[in-house]
Amino acid sequence: MKYELDKLDQFIEANLSIEKLFGWSNDEADLLANLLFIKEEKERIRHAMMIEVGDIEDDRIAQKYVRTHQIRLVYLANKVIAYKEVAMPKVGGFLAKPYSNLCDEVESSLEFLLGFIEKFFNQYFDKDAAITECHLRLIDSELTETLIRFNELSYNEENQPLCILVGTILKNRLAERLDPLTYRQAFYFRELINLVLRIPDNLQKELVYLNFNxxxxxxxxxxxxxxxxxxxxxxxxxxxxxxxxxxxxxxxxxxxxxxxxxxxxxxxxxxxxxxxxxxxxxxxTNQPVISMPPAAISRSIELDKLELNLSVGQLGLLASLFIENCMPNHPAHKKIATAIAKNFMTKKAGKGEDISWESLLGKFYKHDKVSKDIVVEILMRMVKRVRD
Incomplete structure (x- = not known):
């Protein structure tokens, strides 16, 4: 496989890096020559990649080839932005415009090549890779403009709170930036923005269709x-x-x-x-069954258990909540789960179920925070009914 970005990489280092600024020429012919080189190199890379991918028979090799160029293009695009942000305050007045124009042309060419790869080699393109800083700023700008327009949207009384909720979620996502934004997420954001701005009759259903989870x-x-x-x-x-x-x-x-x-x-x-x-x-049942049989009736382990109208899955989450929230520093999780399994039994649709500590720690233990919050709500509702 041939790597096609060497000349472009060398050009960026030779013409845009901070170290090369003092050797810059204000000659218009030099600038035009550089701009022409970028345009021709962009077309050469595009043509070369189409031929190379077309000649590769192994999909794994083709994917590696495409993604290698994708990752490097993102790296170069971010490098150009970094160079420009540092250099512009230091560039003299007569050099500022030609240097900025050349940076813009290089950025535009890199984004063009990334768009070309995504469109023509979509099956190999890594949609979960980070987007360029330029692309990220464009998404940020679109989201910011959308948030400003939210107050102007003519949603009916039923959909207005949901519209505000979506706006709040987007605003928080925009402010946090905990993880780099990927191409998949960037595309999703644009679809979400377009959905909200066209004011559908049933925003909730449209958001479910868009898998706004x-x-x-x-x-x-x-x-x-x-x-x-x-x-x-x-x-x-x-x-x-x-x-x-x-x-x-x-x-x-x-x-x-x-x-x-x-x-x-x-x-x-x-x-x-x-x-x-x-x-x-x-x-x-309208009232959950929570009762402890008197010990005098039987010393059977089963009869000594506390009977709960929960599924094994719910009890497993209850066990995990107890482990994580009540005894966060306790290393013996197995002992805790074993104790819960020995002291509780559950009913599901009227049918008794056996519980083992393995099921509590294995199949039902690993849940995300939201699932745990849901189970807490269910359990609190049941407790409230018993108290009432």
Whole structure:
């Protein structure tokens, strides 16, 4: 495989680095020659890559070739920006414009080549790689402009709070910058911006389709359903309403290969799981069974257990919450899980389940923070019902 960026790399070092500034010429012919070189080199690289990838039969080799050039182009683009930011305050007045023009032309050519690779070699392009600083600033600018326009959007009363919520999430993401923004995320942001600005009739459904799986949006959806349930009468009416919501949700698919946060579940599946859990909770009983049989009745281990109307999964999360929040410095997690398994038993849909410490620490222990918060809410609701 031939590396095609050597000449471009050498040109940047020879003409844009801080060390070379003092040797700069103000001759217009030199500037035009440099600009022409950049344009011709851009076309040469594009043509050479098309031929090279076309000749490679092994997809793995083709992917390595494309991604090597992608990573290097991002590196060079960021280097040009860094050079420009340091150099511009030091460049003399008559050199400022030609130096800036040359930097801009190089930046534009690098972004063009990255766009070319993404479009023509999409199957090899690394969408989870960081974007260039120039691209990031463009996204930041678009998000900032969108946030300014949020107050001007004519959303109806139902969708206005959701519009504000999306704006807040975007604003926080813009301010945090905890991780580099990837090409996948940049594309998602643009789609999200376009969605909000076109003011759809049902913003919530459109966000589900776009797989906007931010925990705050998930919370908004579940709270909205919970509020509607308060208006319903008996348990059966609530169950019917949730079944209707579940049916609608299953008919609403999410956009393929689209996701806002990689560390959270698909929003459709997330909400589906919540509804299924809520329906199961209402179908079992209105009052959870929490009772400790008197020790005098039997010394059987099973009868001495505290009976909870929880699934094994919920109890597993309860165990993990206890381990992480009550005894954060305790190393013997196995002992804690074993003790919980010995002292509790669960019922799921009326059928008893055996619990082992392996299941508590294995299958059900590793959950994200949001899932744990959900279980806390369920448990607190059950405790409140018992107290009432």
């Amino acid at each position: 931010d925990p705050a949006f998930y919370k908004y959806c579940t709270n909205k359903i919970a509020f509607e349930l308060q208006e319903k009468g008996g348990a059966q009416e609530k169950i019917s309403y949730m079944q209707f919501c579940l049916k609608e949700l299953k008919q609403l698919q999410t956009r393929t290969n689209f996701i806002y946060r990689l560390d959270c579940m698909n929003i459709n599946q997330w909400l589906t799981d919540w509804l299924i859990e809520e329906i199961a909770f209402h179908e079992k």
